[in-house]
Amino acid sequence: MISQICSNFLRIYCSPSQVTPINTIVDLLQVVSKHLSPSVLCPDSYAVDYKFKTFPNSHAQTTTYYLPPHVFASSSTLRPPCGYTNSIPMDPNSSVARRTAIIAGHLRRPSPSSASGLAAPLQPAACIHYTPPELSEKSPAFDPVSLRRVLDGHDLEARDWLFRVMEESPLFCPRRRGDRTFVAPDYNQSKEQQREVTMRRIEYLLRRGVFEGWLTGSGPEAEMRKLAFLECIGIYDHSLGIKLGVHFFLWGGAIQFLGTKRHHDKWLKATETYQVKGCFAMTELGHGSNVRGIETIATYDTNTGEFVINTPCESAQKYWIGGAANHATHTIIFSQLLINGTNQGVHAFIAQIRDADGNVCPNVRIADCGHKIGLNGVDNGRIWFDNLRVPRENLLNSVADVLPDGQYVSSIKNPDQRFAAFLAPLTSGRVNIAVKAVYISKVGLATAVRYALTRRAFSITANDPEVLLLDYPTHQRRLLPLIAKTCAMSSAANYLKRIYIDRTPEANKTIHIYSSALKATLTWHNMTVLQECREACGGQGLKTENRIGILKGEFDVHSTFEGDNNVLMQQVSKALLSEYIAAHKRKSPLKGLGLEHMNDPCPVIPANLTSCTLRSIKFQLDVFCLRERDLLRRYASEVSQYQVQGESKEKAVLLSYQLADELAKAFTQRTILQIFVGDEVAQPAGPLKDLMGLLRSMYALICVEEDASFLRYGYLSLDNAAAARKEVMKLCSDLRPHALSVVSSFGIPDAFLGPIAFDWIQANSWSSVSDE
Numbered sequence: 210m211i212s213q214i215c216s217n218f219l220r221i222y223c224s225p226s227q228v229t230p231i232n233t234i235v236d237l238l239q240v241v242s243k244h245l246s247p248s249v250l251c252p253d254s255y256a257v258d259y260k261f262k263t264f265p266n267s268h269a270q271t272t273t274y275y276l277p278p279h280v281f282a283s284s285s286t287l288r289p290p291c292g293y294t295n296s297i298p299m300d301p302n303s304s305v306a307r308r309t310a311i312i313a314g315h316l317r318r319p320s321p322s323s324a325s326g327l328a329a330p331l332q333p334a335a336c337i338h339y340t341p342p343e344l345s346e347k348s349p350a351f352d353p354v355s356l357r358r359v360l361d362g363h364d365l366e367a368r369d370w371l372f373r374v375m376e377e378s379p380l381f382c383p384r385r386r387g388d389r390t391f392v393a394p395d396y397n398q399s400k401e402q403q404r405e406v407t408m409r410r411i412e413y414l415l416r417r418g419v420f421e422g423w424l425t426g427s428g429p430e431a432e433m434r435k436l437a438f439l440e441c442i443g444i445y446d447h448s449l450g451i452k453l454g455v456h457f458f459l460w461g462g463a464i465q466f467l468g469t470k471r472h473h474d475k476w477l478k479a480t481e482t483y484q485v486k487g488c489f490a491m492t493e494l495g496h497g498s499n500v501r502g503i504e505t506i507a508t509y510d511t512n513t514g515e516f517v518i519n520t521p522c523e524s525a526q527k528y529w530i531g532g533a534a535n536h537a538t539h540t541i542i543f544s545q546l547l548i549n550g551t552n553q554g555v556h557a558f559i560a561q562i563r564d565a566d567g568n569v570c571p572n573v574r575i576a577d578c579g580h581k582i583g584l585n586g587v588d589n590g591r592i593w594f595d596n597l598r599v600p601r602e603n604l605l606n607s608v609a610d611v612l613p614d615g616q617y618v619s620s621i622k623n624p625d626q627r628f629a630a631f632l633a634p635l636t637s638g639r640v641n642i643a644v645k646a647v648y649i650s651k652v653g654l655a656t657a658v659r660y661a662l663t664r665r666a667f668s669i670t671a672n673d674p675e676v677l678l679l680d681y682p683t684h685q686r687r688l689l690p691l692i693a694k695t696c697a698m699s700s701a702a703n704y705l706k707r708i709y710i711d712r713t714p715e716a717n718k719t720i721h722i723y724s725s726a727l728k729a730t731l732t733w734h735n736m737t738v739l740q741e742c743r744e745a746c747g748g749q750g751l752k753t754e755n756r757i758g759i760l761k762g763e764f765d766v767h768s769t770f771e772g773d774n775n776v777l778m779q780q781v782s783k784a785l786l787s788e789y790i791a792a793h794k795r796k797s798p799l800k801g802l803g804l805e806h807m808n809d810p811c812p813v814i815p816a817n818l819t820s821c822t823l824r825s826i827k828f829q830l831d832v833f834c835l836r837e838r839d840l841l842r843r844y845a846s847e848v849s850q851y852q853v854q855g856e857s858k859e860k861a862v863l864l865s866y867q868l869a870d871e872l873a874k875a876f877t878q879r880t881i882l883q884i885f886v887g888d889e890v891a892q893p894a895g896p897l898k899d900l901m902g903l904l905r906s907m908y909a910l911i912c913v914e915e916d917a918s919f920l921r922y923g924y925l926s927l928d929n930a931a932a933a934r935k936e937v938m939k940l941c942s943d944l945r946p947h948a949l950s951v952v953s954s955f956g957i958p959d960a961f962l963g964p965i966a967f968d969w970i971q972a973n974s975w976s977s978v979s980d981e
């Protein structure tokens with residue numbers, strides 16, 4: 210690709226790198242002709258868009274041709290390239306003739322410094338030229354693949370395979386922009402079209418063997434790969450990821466975790482092969498976060514050995530049920546269980562809602578939830594049940610069972626614990642959402658950083674080139690801390706996956722707390738990242754094909770479903786409070802959830818924080834632990850004070866919401882920092898470890914800068930808070946040269962980013978219009 214004709218150099222991006230002298234205009238034209246595709250020229254425009262014949266990837270090298278002044282002297286006697294003049298008569302309308310004429314026009318352009326305009330060197334072109342950031346930025350100081358190994362954590366090859374599988378199918382809407390092909394859903398389609406194509410994509414992935422073993426396989430490796438695949442699929446399209454998540458994780462997961470052998474044998478294989486299409490009906494119009502309050506009723510009929518399921522009122526209609534509106538054949542129904550007039554609480558049942566031809570079953574009514582601000586490829590529906598009868602065996606009975614004579618039996622006697630067990634399938638969903646949110650943040654950041662390394666705005670002094678966006682300190686301050694946070698959160702997401710996959714019944718509480726804290730924090734972070742990246746790309750951020758803007762709408766729902774973020778964070782602080790009170794009552798040290806630091810002497814923060822201290826792991830962990838331990842004590846103390854004033858414990862907890870909020874955040878940030886430190890110290894000394902140290906310091910200090918509680922409660926003096934702020938600025942400068950390498954190590958294939966991440970001039974050129 211000819212990108213620049215300026216300062217006597219013609220720069221052509223190709224491989225291998227070399228410098229070739231050009232002595233005559235004929236040589237020049239030969240070179241140019243070689244690199245131009247036949248269909249390129251736009252004769253009226255000076256800013257000719259030269260299409261490149263072979264431009265395999267963004268890491269192409271530059272071939273620079275030197276253009277000495279005498280070349281231009283000869284341009285007045287311009288001739289077509291060798292091989293055309295004599296042997297092939299020149300058709301004035303041929304592409305070669307047109308190309309030649311336009312190039313000649315460029316070369317003949319009068320120079321302000323030359324009266325004749327012929328002998329002067331080429332002046333910088335009036336047009337902006339795109340230079341791939343790989344050519345303008347320094348080579349990576351560390352190995353990006355090694356960083357990707359840390360950040361992705363596992364299954365790099367499997368991920369790349371799946372990306373290719375998606376790129377290969379026309380169902381994934383490949384579209385040309387300039388010399389590149391991008392894949393992204395067509396959001397211009399109606400919701401019905403989006404739903405159908407989502408289903409077709411699932412069928413394609415099924416044929417390609419992507420879901421093999423997702424429900425029938427076992428072992429940590431298979432589980433990890435499944436999670437990696439869902440991350441990759443989510444990058445392509447959230448609807449596709451959610452439609453699969455509902456089928457495999459919610460419907461399939463409910464059968465796995467809440468069912469027993471009879472359910473596993475009957476449903477798991479059929480689910481894996483899509484002979485049945487499952488959905489998960491928990492939420493109702495009247496009750497979402499408060500699942501315990503749902504109003505659907507299942508009454509056991511001893512005469513027939515069936516459960517009779519009813520929607521007793523409009524607020525009991527099942528709402529938002531993914532897959533229900535169009536495709537699902539079966540559902541899990543969450544319902545109150547009535548036996549002989551006694552309510553045994555929420556239980557889960559399997560029911561068929563459509564026959565094999567897609568007709569809604571008798572005693573079931575289904576309506577659509579309608580158009581949404583995103584996720585329109587998922588057919589969310591509403592369901593009513595009118596005396597729907599399901600056999601007794603359809604009760605998912607790993608937690609509790611009903612015997613044929615109507616006797617209710619459960620190994621879990623405590624109704625609270627029983628209810629908690631029924632929510633188990635949601636844990637896998639939360640893990641999945643948390644890790645996906647990090648991957649989506651990477652898409653936004655990779656796009657915004659690549660754009661900021663090629664987009665210029667304003668000159669600082671007259672006649673100087675305009676400044677690259679990422680060379681503005683403000684732009685660095687907007688994007689680089691978000692990169693550091695995303696890297697730290699990648700480590701945390703990998704940790705969450707590991708503890709989830711290695712789970713034991715004893716670890717359920719721990720996993721619930723970590724998955725709640727990280728699901729909320731990582732999805733909120735994702736929204737912040739996408740908004741900042743959208744703005745960082747200016748108007749281009751609003752173009753759907755550039756992805757960032759549309760991803761905001763698509764992923765917004767992450768903060769609401771599978772546990773509302775605010776409600777989840779409340780549960781985190783409540784759980785920490787219980788641990789704290791229990792340890793006090795037992796008079797034993799705190800154990801688990803990383804709270805052991807509270808048993809140690811209180812950390813002391815130095816009065817004057819130097820740059821070196823601010824960047825040390827010890828200081829960063831100390832100040833995070835100090836904040837957490839103090840907030841936990843304050844929270845416990847405030848709750849107890851309210852109780853002394855006569856409030857119930859529940860009310861006291863509600864009234865202490867500010868401290869609860871701060872504590873849950875402090876717990877999550879300390880957890881993320883500790884995990885990230887663990888990944889850093891596991892690296893051998895070298896450039897990668899150094900880089901991770903910078904990212905870790907940026908993560909820690911930006912958290913300090915953003916949380917007023919460090920000043921509010923005096924964990925840092927005003928001077929120290931100011932020093933931390935200054936250090937963030939220095940870290941921005943230190944990280945700036947690594948920005949491209951870090952986002953490259955995110956491992957997002959080029960085709961899954963938007964055109965704005967690459968040659969956005971070429972992608973928007975007139976000659977590309979026909980590709981749109």
Ligand SMILES: Cc1cc2nc3c(=O)[nH]c(=O)nc-3n(C[C@H](O)[C@H](O)[C@H](O)COP(=O)(O)OP(=O)(O)OC[C@H]3O[C@@H](n4cnc5c(N)ncnc54)[C@H](O)[C@@H]3O)c2cc1C
Binds near residue numbers: 528
């Ligand atoms: C696109 C989409 C797909 C979905 N798919 C499914 C599905 O397949 N199956 C399914 O069963 N459900 C599904 N849901 C439902 C989803 O799980 C619920 O929307 C979610 O649980 C929140 O419930 P709600 O909408 O009733 O909100 P509410 O619970 O009414 O919450 C509303 C607001 O009140 C706040 N709030 C609630 N309780 C408290 C409290 N104790 N203290 C302080 N604030 C509180 C919340 O933070 C929130 O901001 C889906 C939802 C959407 C939007």
